Amino acid sequence: MIVAKRKPFEEIMSLIQDHQKVLTVGCGTCVAVCLAGGEKEVDVLNAELDMARRLKDNPIELGAKTVERQCDREYLAELDDLAKDYDAMLSMACGVGIQFLAERFPNIPVYPAVDTCGLAVNQAVGWYEERCRSCSSCVLGVTAGICPVTMCAKGLYNGPCGGTNQGSCEINTEQPCAWYMIYERLERQGRLDCILKITPAVDWRNQVPRTLIQPGYKKPEKVENK
Amino acid sequence: MKAGSNLEKVLRAGHFAFTGELGPPRGTSAHEVREKASHLKGYVDAVNITDNQTSVVRMSSWAASLILIQEGLEPNYQMVCRDRNRLAMQSDILGAYAHGIRNMLCLSGDHQQFGDHPTAKGVFDLDSMQLIEMVKRMRDEGKFMSGEAIVDPPELFIGAAANPFAEPLRWRVHRLAKKVEAGANFIQTQCIYNLEKFREWVKQANDMGLTEKAYILAGVTPMKSVGMARYMQSKVPGMDVPDSIIKRLQGAEKGKVAAEGIKIACEQIEEFKEMKGIAGVHLMAIEWEHRVPEIAESAKVLPRPLMN
Numbered sequence: 001m002i003v004a005k006r007k008p009f010e011e012i013m014s015l016i017q018d019h020q021k022v023l024t025v026g027c028g029t030c031v032a033v034c035l036a037g038g039e040k041e042v043d044v045l046n047a048e049l050d051m052a053r054r055l056k057d058n059p060i061e062l063g064a065k066t067v068e069r070q071c072d073r074e075y076l077a078e079l080d081d082l083a084k085d086y087d088a089m090l091s092m093a094c095g096v097g098i099q100f101l102a103e104r105f106p107n108i109p110v111y112p113a114v115d116t117c118g119l120a121v122n123q124a125v126g127w128y129e130e131r132c133r134s135c136s137s138c139v140l141g142v143t144a145g146i147c148p149v150t151m152c153a154k155g156l157y158n159g160p161c162g163g164t165n166q167g168s169c170e171i172n173t174e175q176p177c178a179w180y181m182i183y184e185r186l187e188r189q190g191r192l193d194c195i196l197k198i199t200p201a202v203d204w205r206n207q208v209p210r211t212l213i214q215p216g217y218k219k220p221e222k223v224e225n226k
Numbered sequence: 227m228k229a230g231s232n233l234e235k236v237l238r239a240g241h242f243a244f245t246g247e248l249g250p251p252r253g254t255s256a257h258e259v260r261e262k263a264s265h266l267k268g269y270v271d272a273v274n275i276t277d278n279q280t281s282v283v284r285m286s287s288w289a290a291s292l293i294l295i296q297e298g299l300e301p302n303y304q305m306v307c308r309d310r311n312r313l314a315m316q317s318d319i320l321g322a323y324a325h326g327i328r329n330m331l332c333l334s335g336d337h338q339q340f341g342d343h344p345t346a347k348g349v350f351d352l353d354s355m356q357l358i359e360m361v362k363r364m365r366d367e368g369k370f371m372s373g374e375a376i377v378d379p380p381e382l383f384i385g386a387a388a389n390p391f392a393e394p395l396r397w398r399v400h401r402l403a404k405k406v407e408a409g410a411n412f413i414q415t416q417c418i419y420n421l422e423k424f425r426e427w428v429k430q431a432n433d434m435g436l437t438e439k440a441y442i443l444a445g446v447t448p449m450k451s452v453g454m455a456r457y458m459q460s461k462v463p464g465m466d467v468p469d470s471i472i473k474r475l476q477g478a479e480k481g482k483v484a485a486e487g488i489k490i491a492c493e494q495i496e497e498f499k500e501m502k503g504i505a506g507v508h509l510m511a512i513e514w515e516h517r518v519p520e521i522a523e524s525a526k527v528l529p530r531p532l533m534n
Contacts, residue, residue, distance in 0.1 A: 153337050153339070153348075154307075154308070154334055154335075154337060154348060154350045154353070155348075155350045155353075156334060156350065156353040157353055157355075157356070158353050158354070158355035158356070158401075158404060159353070160392065160394075160397070160401075161334045161354075162334075162387060162388075162389030162392050162416055162464045163336070163337070163392070163463040163464045164392040164393050164394075164463070164464060165392070165393075165463040165464060166393050167393055170336070170337055170340075170463035170464065171337050171339045171340075177393075180393060180394055183394045183397050184394070192400075196400060196403075196404070198355050198356075198359065198404050198407060198408055199355075199356075200356065200359070201312065201351075201352050201356040201359075201360070201371060202351075204351070
C-alpha cells in the first residue's frame with residue numbers, strides 16, 4: 001500500500017494560516033490503514049488545529065469528511081456540494097489523492113497535510129517498510145524477489161558494492177544489504193546464474209508522468225471534469 | 227595496447243607496477259595539488275585522483291588530473307556513479323581524454339550519506355559495472371551508450387575496484403569476473419590487511435583465468451597509528467583489519483608506530499611481488515603523500531621503469 005506520515009503540525013498551521021474556513025478531507029484506503037489520514041486522523045488534526053487557532057485569537061471553522069478513495073472520481077463527487085462552503089481544503093490522502101482533489105476543485109487551494117513516503121509493507125501495527133519504487137521495469141524475477149532499486153541504497157543492478165558490512169548496508173548496520181540477501185536467497189534456490197550475467201544500463205521509464213491503460217480499455221475522448 | 231598510457235606500458239612490459247593516490251583539495255589551490263604531486267614524481271607509475279572521496283566535495287577529479295599532467299605525472303582519473311548521469315559521465319570522459327588523460331578508474335562511489343552533503347540526491351544512473359561497459363564501448367566500438375558514433379573516440383586504459391573482503395565472500399571473485407567481462411583492463415583492490423583472505427581470493431581469480439585477462443594491483447595503506455587501525459577495523463564498511471595488525475602496532479616503541487605501519491606495508495608488498503596473479507601494488511598513503519618516497523624506497527620498488 002501507499003504509506004504516508006502527517007506533516008509537522010507547525011507546517012500545516014503555516015499552510016492554512018490565511019484561511020478561516022477549511023475542509024479537512026481524509027482518505028479511507030491506504031493512508032487510513034497506515035494510520036496517517038483516515039477518519040480518525042482527520043478528527044485528531046481538526047481538534048488540534050481548532051485549539052491552536054483559538055490560542056492565537058484567530059479562530060477557524062473546520063469541516064471533516066473522509067471519502068473512500070481520493071484517487072477515484074466517483075468518491076470525490078461526494079464533496080461537490082460540501083466544498084462550496086469552504087475557502088480551502090486540507091487533504092490527508094497520499095500525493096496522488098491530493099492532486100486529484102486539487103484537480104476537481106481548481107478554484108480553491110488544496111493543501112497537503114501528510115508527506116507521502118512510498119509503497120510499503122505492513123510489518124506490524126504502525127511499522128511500515130518500503131519495498132517498491134514503481135520503476136516500471138521489474139527485475140524481481142532475477143533478484144530473488146528482492147528489489148535492488150528500493151532496497152539497495154545506491155540502487156545497484158550489479159551489486160553488492162564493496163561497502164557490504166557483514167550483511168548490512170554501508171549506510172546503516174540496521175539496514176540489511178539488498179545484494180547480500182539476493183545472493184543468499186538465489187544460492188538457496190540454486191539460481192546464482194541469474195546474477196552472473198551483467199545487467200545492462202537501465203531504461204529508466206519513470207522520468208515522465210506515466211499513463212496506464214489496461215488491455216481491453218481505452219482512454220476516453222474527453223474526461224468529464226468539473 | 228589499448229590506450230598507451232604509462233601504466234599500461236609498465237604492466238604490458240611485465241614490470242611490477244606501483245601506483246599512488248592524491249586527494250584533491252577542498253578549495254581552489256592548484257598549489258596544494260602541485261605540492262602533493264611533487265612527492266610522488268618519479269616514485270609511482272600513475273597517480274589515482276579521487277573523485278569527491280567519502281562523498282565530500284573537492285576540486286573535481288579531472289581538473290586535479292590536468293594539474294598532474296602539467297607537473298609531468300600520469301593521472302588515473304577516478305569517476306564515481308554517485309554524482310553524474312550517463313550524459314555527464316560521457317561528456318567528462320571526452321573532455322578528460324581531450325586533455326591527455328589516459329587511465330580511468332570506474333567506481334560506484336560511497337553513499338552520499340557519509341559526506342558533507344548527506345541530503346543530496348544520489349544519481350547512480352549507472353552502476354560501476356555499467357560504467358565500465360560504457361567506457362569500453364566508447365573506446366572499442368567508438369559509440370556512445372546510445373549507439374551513436376563518436377568522432378575520435380577516447381582510448382582509455384580502464385580500471386575498476388575490487389573488495390576481496392566484503393560479504394558474501396564467495397561471491398567476490400564472481401563480481402571480479404563480471405568487471406573483467408565488462409571491460410576492466412586493470413583492478414585496484416581495497417586496502418589489504420587480511421592476507422589469508424586475500425591469498426584465497428587471488429587463488430580463485432587465478433583458477434578462473436581472470437588474472438590473465440586483467441592486471442590486479444594489490445591495495446596497500448600503511449597504518450599511521452593504532453587509532454587509525456582501530457577506526458578502519460570498526461568504522462570503515464567492507465574493511466577487514468585483523469587484531470594481529472593492531473597488536474603489532476601496539477607493540478611498537480613510543481614514536482615508532484608509523485614506522486611499524488610502514489614496515490608491515492613493505493612486508494606485504496614483498497609478498498605481493500612474489501604472488502602469482504598480482505601485477506603490482508596500489509599505494510593509498512592517505513594524506514601521507516610526503517612519505518611515499520620513503521615507502522617506495524623501503525618497499526624496494528625503485529627506480530620506476532621509464533617507458534617510451
